[in-house]
Amino acid sequence: MSLxxxxxxxxxxxDTDRIRRVAExxxxxxxxxxxxxxxxxxxxxxxxDLLAKAQELTPLPEPREMDLLLTAGERISMSLLAIAVxxxxxxxxxxxxxxxxxxxxxxxxxxxxVDVRPGRIREALDEGSVVIxxxxxxxxxxxxxxxxxxxxxxxxxxxxAAAVEADxxxxxxxxxxxxxxxxxxxxxxxxxxxxxxxxxxxxxxSGARVLQLRSVEYARxxxxxxxxxxxxxxxxxxxxxxxxxxxxxxxxxxAHDDGEAKVTIVNVPxxxxxxxxxxxxxxxxxxxxDMIVQNVSHDGRTxxxxxxxxxxxxxxxxxADHLVPEIEADSYTVDEGIAKISLVGAGMRSHPGVAAxxxxxxxxxGINIEMISTSSxxxxxxxxxxxxxxxxxxxxxxxxxxxxxxxxA
Amino acid sequence: MSLxxxxxxxxxxxDTDRIRRVAExxxxxxxxxxxxxxxxxxxxxxxxDLLAKAQELTPLPEPREMDLLLTAGERISMSLLAIAVxxxxxxxxxxxxxxxxxxxxxxxxxxxxVDVRPGRIREALDEGSVVIxxxxxxxxxxxxxxxxxxxxxxxxxxxxAAAVEADxxxxxxxxxxxxxxxxxxxxxxxxxxxxxxxxxxxxxxSGARVLQLRSVEYARxxxxxxxxxxxxxxxxxxxxxxxxxxxxxxxxxxAHDDGEAKVTIVNVPxxxxxxxxxxxxxxxxxxxxDMIVQNVSHDGRTxxxxxxxxxxxxxxxxxADHLVPEIEADSYTVDEGIAKISLVGAGMRSHPGVAAxxxxxxxxxGINIEMISTSSxxxxxxxxxxxxxxxxxxxxxxxxxxxxxxxxA
Numbered sequence: 070m071s072l073x074x075x076x077x078x079x080x081x082x083x084d085t086d087r088i089r090r091v092a093e094x095x096x097x098x099x100x101x102x103x104x105x106x107x108x109x110x111x112x113x114x115x116x117x118d119l120l121a122k123a124q125e126l127t128p129l130p131e132p133r134e135m136d137l138l139l140t141a142g143e144r145i146s147m148s149l150l151a152i153a154v155x156x157x158x159x160x161x162x163x164x165x166x167x168x169x170x171x172x173x174x175x176x177x178x179x180x181x182x183v184d185v186r187p188g189r190i191r192e193a194l195d196e197g198s199v200v201i202x203x204x205x206x207x208x209x210x211x212x213x214x215x216x217x218x219x220x221x222x223x224x225x226x227x228x229x230a231a232a233v234e235a236d237x238x239x240x241x242x243x244x245x246x247x248x249x250x251x252x253x254x255x256x257x258x259x260x261x262x263x264x265x266x267x268x269x270x271x272x273x274x275s276g277a278r279v280l281q282l283r284s285v286e287y288a289r290x291x292x293x294x295x296x297x298x299x300x301x302x303x304x305x306x307x308x309x310x311x312x313x314x315x316x317x318x319x320x321x322x323x324a325h326d327d328g329e330a331k332v333t334i335v336n337v338p339x340x341x342x343x344x345x346x347x348x349x350x351x352x353x354x355x356x357x358x359d360m361i362v363q364n365v366s367h368d369g370r371t372x373x374x375x376x377x378x379x380x381x382x383x384x385x386x387x388x389a390d391h392l393v394p395e396i397e398a399d400s401y402t403v404d405e406g407i408a409k410i411s412l413v414g415a416g417m418r419s420h421p422g423v424a425a426x427x428x429x430x431x432x433x434x435g436i437n438i439e440m441i442s443t444s445s446x447x448x449x450x451x452x453x454x455x456x457x458x459x460x461x462x463x464x465x466x467x468x469x470x471x472x473x474x475x476x477x478a
Numbered sequence: 479m480s481l482x483x484x485x486x487x488x489x490x491x492x493d494t495d496r497i498r499r500v501a502e503x504x505x506x507x508x509x510x511x512x513x514x515x516x517x518x519x520x521x522x523x524x525x526x527d528l529l530a531k532a533q534e535l536t537p538l539p540e541p542r543e544m545d546l547l548l549t550a551g552e553r554i555s556m557s558l559l560a561i562a563v564x565x566x567x568x569x570x571x572x573x574x575x576x577x578x579x580x581x582x583x584x585x586x587x588x589x590x591x592v593d594v595r596p597g598r599i600r601e602a603l604d605e606g607s608v609v610i611x612x613x614x615x616x617x618x619x620x621x622x623x624x625x626x627x628x629x630x631x632x633x634x635x636x637x638x639a640a641a642v643e644a645d646x647x648x649x650x651x652x653x654x655x656x657x658x659x660x661x662x663x664x665x666x667x668x669x670x671x672x673x674x675x676x677x678x679x680x681x682x683x684s685g686a687r688v689l690q691l692r693s694v695e696y697a698r699x700x701x702x703x704x705x706x707x708x709x710x711x712x713x714x715x716x717x718x719x720x721x722x723x724x725x726x727x728x729x730x731x732x733a734h735d736d737g738e739a740k741v742t743i744v745n746v747p748x749x750x751x752x753x754x755x756x757x758x759x760x761x762x763x764x765x766x767x768d769m770i771v772q773n774v775s776h777d778g779r780t781x782x783x784x785x786x787x788x789x790x791x792x793x794x795x796x797x798a799d800h801l802v803p804e805i806e807a808d809s810y811t812v813d814e815g816i817a818k819i820s821l822v823g824a825g826m827r828s829h830p831g832v833a834a835x836x837x838x839x840x841x842x843x844g845i846n847i848e849m850i851s852t853s854s855x856x857x858x859x860x861x862x863x864x865x866x867x868x869x870x871x872x873x874x875x876x877x878x879x880x881x882x883x884x885x886x887a
Contacts, residue, residue, distance in 0.1 A: 085534040122558055125494040127565035134564065137572055138557035141550040148547035149531055155543065156536035163546055168621070212577070 071236040072194070073098065076108040076204065076226035080243040081300035082146045083113035085153075091241075091300060092153035095199055099159055104194050106233060107201045108226040109150055111142025128383055132177035136206075136216045140166070143203035143222075151201045161199040164189060166206035166214075170232075171225060173207035173215045179355050180207060180215035182224065182287075185232035194233070202229060219380070220281030227284045231291035238293050240280060241300035246307030247272065247279055249470035250323040254461045257471040261321060263308040268321045268415050269295075271447040274359075275411030276326025285309065319416030319423070320468045325461050327408040327454050329359060329376040331439070332385060336399035337373050339366040343396055347373060354388050356381040360409075360442045360451060374440065376451065379405060407439065408454035410461060412468070413447045424448045430467045436460055480645040481603070482507065485517040485613065485635035489652040490709035491555045492522035494562075500650075500709060501562035504608055508568055513603050515642060517613045517635040518559055520551025537792055541586030545615075545625045549575070552612035552631075560610045570608040573598060575615035575623075579641075580634060582616035582624045588764050589616060589624035591633065591696075594641035603642070611638060628789075629690030636693045640700035647702050649689060650709035655716030656681065656688055658879035659732040663870045666880040670730065672717040677730045677824050678704075680856040684820030685735025694718065728825030728832070729877045734870050736817040736863050738768060738785040740848070741794060745808035746782050748775040752805055756782060763797050765790040769818075769851045769860060783849065785860065788814060816848065817866035820858040821873060833857045839876045845869055 075095065082088050091109075098105050110116075119138050123130045130138075147163035154161035170186030193200045204222025209215045217224050223240060230238035247269070248258040264272070266289035273282040279297055288295050288309065298306030337343055344363065351358055359376040377385055382403060389401045417423050427448055431438060436459070440451035452460060465471065484504065491497050500518075507514050519525075528547050532539045539547075556572040563570035579595030602609045613631025618624045626633050632649060639647035656678070657667040673681070675698035682691040688706055697704050697718065707715030746752055753772065760767055768785040786794055791812065798810045826832050836857055840847060845868070849860035861869060874880065 085531055089535060119554065122494055122554075123561055126498060126558060126562045130561040131564045131571075134557040134560040134572055137553055137574070138561070141553040141557075144546055144550040144553065145528065145531075148543040148550075149535060151543040152532050152539040152547070153535045155540045156538075162540075163543055165546070165623075214574075 070102045070104065072104040072106070072233060074106045074108065074226050074230040074233070074235045074238040075241060076222055076238065077110065077241045077300055078222065078243065079110040079113055079115070081241050082109060082150065085149065088112075088146070088149050088153050092150060092157055094300065095154055096157050096159055099199055105199050106190065106194070106229055106235065107150065107199065108204045108222055108229060109143060109146045109201060110204050110222040112146045115142040115145065129387070133213055136177045136214050139216055140203065140206040140214055143205055147201050147203045154199050154201070159199055160197060161201060162193055163201040163203070165203050166225065167208035169202040169229070171207035171228065173209050173217070175209045175211055175213065175215070176355060177213070177215055179218040180209065182207060182217070182228050183210065185228050187229065187232045190229070190233060217283075220278075220284070223281040223284030224287055227287045227291070227293050227295070230293045231287070235293070238288070238295050240295060240297045242279060242297060243299065243301070244279060245299040245302070245304045246297050247277065247309075248322065250461050250465045251325065254325075254458045255323075255465045255471075258465065259471060261307050262305075263310070264321050265415055266309060266311060267446060268413055269309045271411070271413040271444060272322055272324050275324035275413060275447065275449060276328070276409060277322070277324040280309075319420050320412060320414035320470060322413055322470065323461055323465050323468075324411045324413060325408060325457050326411075327457060328379050329407065329409060330379050330382055331374055331376050331404040331407045331451065332389070333372055333374040333402045333404070334389070334393065334396075334398050335372055335401060336370045338397055339369050339371045344373065346396055347392065348375075350388060350392055351377075351385070354384050356385055356388075360440050360449065362440050376407070376409070376440070406454050407451050408457035409449050409451050410457060410464065411447055411449040412464060415446050417446050417448075426467065427464060430463050431460060434459055434463050479511045479513065481513040481515070481642060483515045483517065483635050483639040483642070483644045483647040484650060485631055485647065486519065486650045486709055487631065487652065488519040488522050488525070490650050491518060491559065494558065497555070497558050497562050501559060501566055503709065504563055505566050505568055508608055514608050515599065515603070515638055515644065516559065516608065516610045517631055517638060518552060518555045518610060519613050519631040521555045524551040524554065538796065542622055545586045545623050548625055549612065549615040549623050552614055556610050556612045563608050563610070568608055569606060570610055571602055572610040572612070574612050575634065576617035578611040578638070580616035580637065582618050582626070584618045584620055584622065584624070585764060586622070586624055588627040589618065591616060591626070591637050592619065594637050596638065596641045599638070599642060626692075629687075629693070632690040632693030633696055636696045636700070636702050636704070639702045640696070644702070647697070647704050649704060649706045651688060651706060652708065652710070653688060653706075654708045654711070654713045655706050656686065656718075657731065659870055659874045660734065663734075663867050664732075664874045664880075667874065668880060670716050671714075672719065673730055674824055675718060675720060676855060677822055678718045680820070680822040680853065681731060681733050684733035684822060684856060684858060685737070685818060686731070686733040689718075728829050729821060729823035729879060731822055731879065732870055732874050732877075733820045733822060734817060734866050735820075736866055737788050738816065738818060739788050739791055740783055740785050740813040740816045740860065741798070742781055742783040742811045742813070743798070743802060743805075743807050744781055744810060745779045747806055748778050748780045753782065755805055756801065757784075759797060759801055760786070760794070763793050765794055765797075769849050769858065771849045785816070785818070785849070815863050816860050817863035818858050818860050819866060819869050819873065820856055821877070822856045824855050826855050826857075835876065836873060839872050840869060843868055843872050
């Protein structure tokens, strides 16, 4: 008998019919002899609807209140799912993040898990109950309700899997696994059987939305094997773990991200401490900067460009409005018309020239590169968002990532 | 400077525009120098929508899970309201029932408040903050989330008002106060300036839905003055308190209730202990019985009729299915086509003959009386629900309860 954590995303529990189907899947796992801990996201568009309501009231709502508001979403889905499992004759009980012992720091909207105290969950498992836990949320060290940020339910699932020493953690979603590229853009993209934590980290950081970056980091640190599967069928999905069965290809996949914007601070005095001043202020606001480019300096002044999630733009603008005069820059611009394309693969380390090949393909397609960043297993380029689909298809073809079948067929 | 508790019902916070208007009213109270604690219900139909979702899954959902589900509603409205007040430049913070120290027993769906520990609320008030609390909910002595039953937000408001020693408790709703009859049925019904706790108790028990019965009991016990007002205008409303300014009329009003059903247990053996057996079992299920009638016995057997809220019928049927054979009765019937009409007034005590007058009016209208119950200040009759509007109008006219103006004009 094994202990498994299953995480179901918002689209898997989008309405009561789907909740019933998820309940059936949980019951099948239970009847196959597994102990099951379930982590669930809010139903369908609930979180977006609640966000929109808050925006109707004010563009900059209080973060503490936003967390109370948004956590209502998982409370609804978790209790409905427990009701559905109960109705099938199996004991089930649902727990908020706080009740499940997910203790976080106090950074509302982007809290980090500092401890997991799964006492109540262990008790319920010992009593033979299916345990259902609200994803995305916890309680802070000062007893306030917190959220873990977008996609935080993956992190909840991995953190719980580590805390209860689960054999593995299943991430159920609306796709069948991790693909060599987004199948909506590249119809012959191939599903990967397995990727390493490191590759998955780079893919997640590069816009592959199947798994939240933080949850992969957490899983790697705690060595929790993950499997990404569809909640709509019984296909085996993609395993994310160290060791055996890794892909031996140089390149694992192409990822893209059009959820970022490029911010440029114009005519910054080029003196020591200015960059630190800018990015310390941005970090203090809890805004994640992705790529940074500093242009060549002229007459002691330079332009500083960086990318941030579009969702953070209101806070970024509020910050920049007073930061720009303070650092004696001229102004700032925001460009939402960008997208990022990334090529990821552990084999890249031993195969120089991948970056050059990638730049060649983009040049052949007449696509201009605005920013570049690299890691040992990834190359990312910022281009115009209008070009992104063409770029993904061309690079996917160039590196021969396609499967033998058209998965969209 | 006074301390006031304001309670806003679901229709007062039905959408973000209405939430903004409630926030404006709170800010006016604050700027007039009051300390304000706000208790808020779920937005509009949220609770009904959540109930319907659970019903889509199973007719008898787990009570513990239902409480987790339903409390999401107030979590949404309270945080949006705090966001709206904050956006107007006033400090505000929202608290769940648990955070506000509303401690209850463990009866899910109908929990009773056993203690209020308003430490966090007092701290927030001392810091000059507007305090917004989720109505209808608490945390049990075993750390589970509980709800206080339909209309429980009124009880939350009164309990908090008593705990923080508020000067009075304002109940904001979509009507302007307590009327001599339902103005939708009797257009010339008159708004009462004041009623006693005792009269309000009988009116609430008889179907006047403006205030929940339990909240009035609580207010009387703790001597918390209540005022029922409209959230859409600045009319003075109706005060509920002891002592001065009471109405000197014999009759305060006519109430009606079509939310009950009549249950008859057919051919019950007429022997000692059977009635106790029936009503103990019903009470153990947490079902509130209102009126009880036992028919004259024939050949050692009798019929036993009683009324229960329609909402409790699923649980009542589940109970009756095994209770009827156990007590060796023949069967049971459920009649949802009934309604109850009640005449309430403290002056009734010193004026005999009111009951006879009421029965006369019903007879003149050709309305058959199926059940009767009385208290020292109330007479109630169960009639066919088709007759209820006619009955309310005839009795309202007979007892000359009308104001000089048609309030519907």
